[in-house]
Amino acid sequence: xxxxxxxxxxxxxxxxxxxxxxxxSSSIFNTWLWYKQDPGEGPVLLIxxxxxxxxxxxxxxxxxxxxxxxxSFLNISASIPSDVGIxxxxxxxxxxxxxxxxxxxxxxxxLTVHP
Amino acid sequence: NAGVMQxxxxxVRRRGQEARxxxxxxxxxxxxxxxxxxxxEGLKFMVYLQKENIIDESGMPKExxxxxxxxxxxxxxxxxxxxxxxxxxYFCASSLSGRVRNEQFFGPGTRLTVL
Numbered sequence: 547x548x549x550x551x552x553x554x555x556x557x558x559x560x561x562x563x564x565x566x567x568x569x570x571s572s573s574i575f576n577t578w579l580w581y582k583q584d585p586g587e588g589p590v591l592l593i594x595x596x597x598x599x600x601x602x603x604x605x606x607x608x609x610x611x612x613x614x615x616x617x618s619f620l621n622i623s624a625s626i627p628s629d630v631g632i633x634x635x636x637x638x639x640x641x642x643x644x645x646x647x648x649x650x651x652x653x654x655x656x657l658t659v660h661p
Numbered sequence: 662n663a664g665v666m667q668x669x670x671x672x673v674r675r676r677g678q679e680a681r682x683x684x685x686x687x688x689x690x691x692x693x694x695x696x697x698x699x700x701x702e703g704l705k706f707m708v709y710l711q712k713e714n715i716i717d718e719s720g721m722p723k724e725x726x727x728x729x730x731x732x733x734x735x736x737x738x739x740x741x742x743x744x745x746x747x748x749x750x751y752f753c754a755s756s757l758s759g760r761v762r763n764e765q766f767f768g769p770g771t772r773l774t775v776l
Contacts (some may be wrong), residue, residue: 586772588665589704
């Protein structure tokens with residue numbers, strides 16, 4: 547089945563630093579989504595990407611949909627303590643097959659921000 | 662505008678009992694998805710439903726698990742004769758569309774503990 551490899555697994559940074567994480571896949575996705583999950587809560591959608599090559603920003607967050615449609619990255623600039631959490635990439639195959647509603651998730655990147 | 666609602670938030674069952682997890686999608690959303698998350702892992706797709714129809718159940722175990730999304734009322738994920746390995750967080754998501762620009766919004770999850 548489809549798999550997403552997300553890296554790094556964890557990051558420890560100082561407040562104010564920039565952060566970068568990425569996801570790669572062995573197969574093509576037509577949509578990439580980035581989520582953040584706080585302890586004991588559900589994932590919250592941060593950014594959605596729909597076109598290969600697309601670069602989208604949401605405040606201090608920037609994400610790109612790779613040209614090959616097999617990868618995506620997320621950058622967080624000027625990190626703050628409330629950025630702490632687990633970040634997940636997710637790919638959606640919306641090509642019209644039977645699995646077009648199914649999100650495939652990466653393993654997550656645990657972000658710790660030291661004040 | 663209420664988001665996706667799930668109840669209960671925590672559920673404790675003994676081995677052999679039944680677990681019923683409920684999910685009310687966001688207002689106007691008719692597509693519902695169930696995912697399971699084991700500790701320190703990403704979410705794994707289980708089933709995708711649209712009102713009264715199962716669209717994709719490829720991620721759901723063939724035995725003991727069932728899901729429904731009736732015309733009226735919440736979606737229900739039912740686990741019969743629970744075993745310790747069923748202990749996990751179960752998340753429901755909903756979307757407006759099942760295809761293009763399928764942004765899935767997640768509920769807070771139900772944490773199931775099987776004793």
